Amino acid sequence: MKPMLLAFLAIAVIAAAANYGLTEFAGFSAAERTTVGQSVRLD
């Protein structure tokens, strides 16, 4: 039971860390990548 709860906690930690790392730390934004001008709209 403990490994399961720890795993679920780890999912939340990894997700928060990934978001911070990509957006805050590396400054990456997928939205910006796909909206640099009208030609890159997909729908």
Added chain:
Amino acid sequence: MNAIRHVLGAFVVCFLATMALAQETPDRGATGGAPTLADIMARQAQQSVDDSARRAETGNPDVAPPLDNVLGTRGGASDPDLWRALRFDSADITTQINGPAAGVLIQDAGMGWLRLREGPLQTYGLWLLGSTVTVLALFLLIRGRIRIDGEKTGRTITRFKALERFGHWLLAGSFILLGLTGLITLFGRKYIIPVFGHDAFSTVAIASKWVHNNVSWAFILALVMIFVFWVAHNLPDRTDIKWLLKGGGIFGGGHPPAKKFNAGQKLIFWSVILLGGSIALSGLALLFPFEVQLFAPTFEKINALGVPGWFGQPALATILTPHEEMQYAQLWHAIVGMVLTAIILAHIYIGSVGMEGAYDAMGSGEVEEQWAREHHSLWVDELKARKARTGKEGAKA
């Protein structure tokens, strides 16, 4: 191995055949090479049209009439030539926007992609998931729960260590979150907006996107973990053939011998590794737009093997715009994701309500010795032999 390659090839081509229907080379003599009414109708019906002649007709400055000629000022290319070059993405243009896809001014594959995404992808996806749940429910009704046949011993055997269970639940938890948020993203416009409205769906969609993008890293990490933990136990061997020939003993007929993982579990393991790996790869292509080119190189390899010819199909396009790469990545991601979801539904079923004692393996990590003897007899024998050799405890009272 060859058989697997052929099956995979067939799957890929069948999928791609929906994107590019059989091409024809019509007689365009009546229009002097320009599109005919049949071409226009075919394009409107999202069918593929042989436009190679028009693609090539984009002017040639090298054969331009000299300046002293009455047509010399044209420079070898007319306005229609330029528009054709823009239309077929061969014009030498410069844009102010420095985006990876900004140089593509016209890209008409998007409509075909959108129709596939909103039509067959959703329809067949729902059928796949719905029929899987129905079949499992019927199976439970007909076969009932698979019970431990023999008398319980009261002793347990350690089946999975804490770190293995952590890896499993990291994968399971992230996959469920990714599956749910993926389904919301795919089906939300059609099924959630009509019921809850645009405002409510907007919040749900933004949250789903955040969860899907960021939880994906936990899934990738867990995929690597379980591969390292269990690959050695999941290599196919002779016992798998016997297990499969007996259908795993699901419909009676005793329990075929199995090592730590039986053939059914090995199929699940390799499905998760291969399909999960493919989902992760196409997911990365979607997460980092226009950075990863997966499909053009893959299509080149498929063409080199001659796979499209086996099905009477023309060679696959190997020059794709960045947008088309993204469109293929989205379709592939969704299709493989739903196939893996169907497989995992069966795994969840047999690991919970479908079989007595199975959940303990991933719950506490300790399984009833009688359960282990019935479902993994060779593994229990191995543990007993090891215990006899080393004196190390394998079973607990």
